Amino acid sequence: MAEPVDITAKGETPDLQAEPMLINIGPSHPATHATLRFHAKLDGETILDLVPEFGYLHRGFEKESEASTWTQVVPYTDRLNYVSPLMNNVGYAMAVEKLCGIEITERCKYVRVIVSELSRIIDHMVCIGTNMVDLGALTNFWYFWKPREEVYKLIEELCGQRLTTAYTRIGGAMADLPEGWTDRVLAVCRGVIPGCIADVNALLTKNRIFIERTMGAGPITAKDAIALGFTGPCLRAAGVPLDLRKDEPYLVYDRFDFDVPVGEAGDTCDRYMVRMEEMRQSLRIIEQAIAKLPGGPINIDDPRFILPEKALVYENIEALMNHFKFIMEGVKVPAGEVYSATEAANGELGFYIVSRGGGGPYKIKVRPPCFPLFQGIPHLVKGQMIADLIAVLGSVNIIAGELDR
Amino acid sequence: MVLDRLRARFPADVVSVHSDFGDDTALVRRERIVEILAFLRDDPELLFDFAMDLTGVDYLGEEPRFEVVYHLFSLEKKRRVRIKVRLHEGDPVIDTAVPVWPGIDWYEREAWDMYGIVFRGHPNLKRILMFEGFEGHPLRKDYPKAKRQPTIGPEE
Amino acid sequence: MAVRHEKDGASGYALTTLESMIAWGRKYSLYPFTFATACCGIEVMGAFGTHYDMSRFGAEVVRFSPRQADVLLVAGTINYKMAPVLKRIYDQMLEPRWVISMGACACSGGFYNNYTVLQGIDKIIPVDVYIPGCPPNPEGIIDAVVRIQKIIETGAPRAAERWPIK
Numbered sequence: 001m002a003e004p005v006d007i008t009a010k011g012e013t014p015d016l017q018a019e020p021m022l023i024n025i026g027p028s029h030p031a032t033h034a035t036l037r038f039h040a041k042l043d044g045e046t047i048l049d050l051v052p053e054f055g056y057l058h059r060g061f062e063k064e065s066e067a068s069t070w071t072q073v074v075p076y077t078d079r080l081n082y083v084s085p086l087m088n089n090v091g092y093a094m095a096v097e098k099l100c101g102i103e104i105t106e107r108c109k110y111v112r113v114i115v116s117e118l119s120r121i122i123d124h125m126v127c128i129g130t131n132m133v134d135l136g137a138l139t140n141f142w143y144f145w146k147p148r149e150e151v152y153k154l155i156e157e158l159c160g161q162r163l164t165t166a167y168t169r170i171g172g173a174m175a176d177l178p179e180g181w182t183d184r185v186l187a188v189c190r191g192v193i194p195g196c197i198a199d200v201n202a203l204l205t206k207n208r209i210f211i212e213r214t215m216g217a218g219p220i221t222a223k224d225a226i227a228l229g230f231t232g233p234c235l236r237a238a239g240v241p242l243d244l245r246k247d248e249p250y251l252v253y254d255r256f257d258f259d260v261p262v263g264e265a266g267d268t269c270d271r272y273m274v275r276m277e278e279m280r281q282s283l284r285i286i287e288q289a290i291a292k293l294p295g296g297p298i299n300i301d302d303p304r305f306i307l308p309e310k311a312l313v314y315e316n317i318e319a320l321m322n323h324f325k326f327i328m329e330g331v332k333v334p335a336g337e338v339y340s341a342t343e344a345a346n347g348e349l350g351f352y353i354v355s356r357g358g359g360g361p362y363k364i365k366v367r368p369p370c371f372p373l374f375q376g377i378p379h380l381v382k383g384q385m386i387a388d389l390i391a392v393l394g395s396v397n398i399i400a401g402e403l404d405r
Numbered sequence: 406m407v408l409d410r411l412r413a414r415f416p417a418d419v420v421s422v423h424s425d426f427g428d429d430t431a432l433v434r435r436e437r438i439v440e441i442l443a444f445l446r447d448d449p450e451l452l453f454d455f456a457m458d459l460t461g462v463d464y465l466g467e468e469p470r471f472e473v474v475y476h477l478f479s480l481e482k483k484r485r486v487r488i489k490v491r492l493h494e495g496d497p498v499i500d501t502a503v504p505v506w507p508g509i510d511w512y513e514r515e516a517w518d519m520y521g522i523v524f525r526g527h528p529n530l531k532r533i534l535m536f537e538g539f540e541g542h543p544l545r546k547d548y549p550k551a552k553r554q555p556t557i558g559p560e561e
Numbered sequence: 562m563a564v565r566h567e568k569d570g571a572s573g574y575a576l577t578t579l580e581s582m583i584a585w586g587r588k589y590s591l592y593p594f595t596f597a598t599a600c601c602g603i604e605v606m607g608a609f610g611t612h613y614d615m616s617r618f619g620a621e622v623v624r625f626s627p628r629q630a631d632v633l634l635v636a637g638t639i640n641y642k643m644a645p646v647l648k649r650i651y652d653q654m655l656e657p658r659w660v661i662s663m664g665a666c667a668c669s670g671g672f673y674n675n676y677t678v679l680q681g682i683d684k685i686i687p688v689d690v691y692i693p694g695c696p697p698n699p700e701g702i703i704d705a706v707v708r709i710q711k712i713i714e715t716g717a718p719r720a721a722e723r724w725p726i727k
């Protein structure tokens with residue numbers, strides 16, 4: 001961690017008998033995605049010590065949500081991991097539903113799976129794309145941006161916004177799928193995404209420059225990764241097949257046939273490979289989920305949690321009052337505390353929620369997947385070249401929004 | 406099962422247990438917290454090798470006021486447990502768990518930053534999300550939500 | 562942009578022409594510095610991506626050094642830890658410089674009204690163009706760039722010249 005390295009301990013004497021050099025990287029640096037900062041102690045180009053610093057995007061998510069109603073928190077969750085906001089929506093809604101004891105409808109479960117997997121794909125695309133930009137391979141970024149725009153179109157159609165979706169509600173979703181939406185999803189999943197993945201694959205996977213640049217950059221052993229609390233693709237790249245979709249199946253993930261890719265060395269190359277494969281597996285899940293998508297309502301039938309229908313609100317005084325109380329006071333959630341975890345694109349996304357029975361949360365703690373990953377960066381790069389820091393940082397995919405909250 | 410084992414091993418330290426909403430939870434005393442956590446990690450029946458989360462909670466108006474909450478996960482047994490410790494307002498101090506899981510380091514710093522909970526023996530207990538020079542602990546319930554401390558620009 | 566040779570009022574005329582010529586050149590070669598901190602930054606990437614393609618407006622050469630940039634594009638939430646950094650970046654830019662404030666957060670703090678978020682970057686630096694939205698679409702960014710081009714073309718005063726607003 002952050003303890004200073006004794007440079008004489010491992011026989012690592014500075015090369016030129018010089019003092020180690022201290023440099024500052026960030027927070028406004030293209031490769032640190034504008035909000036991360038490092039204090040690096042270098043001997044020539046070798047990193048002797050690295051102290052990460054963050055908080056440059058701390059937006060007070062927890063304080064804000066303590067002052068909001070349960071439903072008002074949903075838009076705040078979008079801004080945690082803004083690369084795949086739908087997965088945060090799903091994670092939060094599931095946590096509150098666990099507290100309320102709600103069993104959502106079958107259709108809603110499938111819909112949540114579909115949107116989560118779409119988000120996972122675009123999240124991995126951003127990760128790989130920007131990582132390659134940092135390494136100087138701009139083309140992949142363009143290649144991955146095209147399918148992303150296609151997926152954005154689908155998401156926009158679904159909830160009216162490209163990025164800040166706020167799609168889920170306690171007990172269901174904002175709206176049912178639009179007419180013919182699943183066909184368009186299938187068209188994108190069959191027609192656009194695989195081609196782009198294949199393009200990037202052709203450019204990188206057997207590219208000698210890429211392999212030599214990333215192999216061995218920032219490796220970690222399974223044991224260290226566990227001790228540091230890594231989850232998600234970074235843990236799987238180290239060879240630990242932990243995937244909550246398999247190990248603690250939530251929603252309906254146990255009904256699908258998909259594989260969990262694992263790596264060996266836990267280095268940048270493995271992380272890239274794992275992400276590439278996960279995108280393909282997500283496509284498989286989407287195919288199966290759409291094939292099995294049941295009909296029926298998307299929301300549960302319970303006036304305590306679901307808003308009355310708009311048409312009724314306009315003509316019926318009782319519905320109007322209900323609507324008013326619902327918005328002003330919020331859903332009534334029983335007192336208690338829960339922790340609910342989902343497998344987000346970066347790893348375990350946990351919500352610890354304390355309720356005291358009011359219309360809003362007493363406390364919400366997010367367990368962001370990035371937090372331990374960022375903590376582990378010094379461990380990954382110590383003793384390596386400073387240029388590798390950039391490669392490693394991109395490959396663990398730090399999203400400042402959920403890191404700082 | 407987890408809770409029974411914990412109780413059998415530390416009968417005097419476990420204050421209460423419950424499994425509401427399916428989450429196993431134990432409220433323990435703070436004195437032997439490191440021993441308890443190390444036991445949870447090392448016991449061959451439990452093997453909680455992941456420290457998934459640590460946070461503070463401020464129950465303003467209750468006594469003891471603060472709570473530290475650990476969420477643990479066992480890779481092998483695929484099980485979770487929540488350990489809670491209550492701390493008094495005048496003395497919000499608890500031993501650090503960094504020797505047990507190095508990954509818990511920053512969570513403890515965050516709890517210090519946000520709630521002012523002191524982790525005795527922590528290698529580097531500094532502010533993590535807020536800047537140095539920020540006064541108070543923003544997630545405490547008695548910190549006003551919009552009380553700003555500008556570093557630059559006009560005073561508010 | 563023909564240079565005329567009439568004697569009457571030649572010097573004054575030549576000077577304006579030169580200025581407008583520079584403005585014309587400047588207009589189509591804006592180098593943005595994207596200070597993208599949060600979610601809005603993703604839409605900035607979208608604007609520079611293949612679909613919206615900012616290069617059609619001559620503003621695609623993103624500079625990550627404030628010394629080489631003309632336009633500061635602040636996209637995302639700025640909190641009090643970040644604010645001094647933003648101010649310093651702005652101070653490091655060379656004249657003439659323009660500032661675009663993108664998204665509700667940068668313009669006003671957005672829906673974060675709490676202890677950590679700066680309530681609008683115009684508290685610390687002058688802003689030329691505001692883009693509303695949370696996040697604005699990439700079209701919004703393009704619109705802002707076009708507006709900056711208009712400011713340059715017409716020689717309208719920059720925000721810095723009337724800052725701080727009383």
Ligand code: SF4
Pocket residue numbers: 079164599600601602636637638663664665666667671694695696697
């Ligand atoms: S304006 Fe909205 S999208 Fe932009 S940074 Fe703020 S919260 Fe994010």
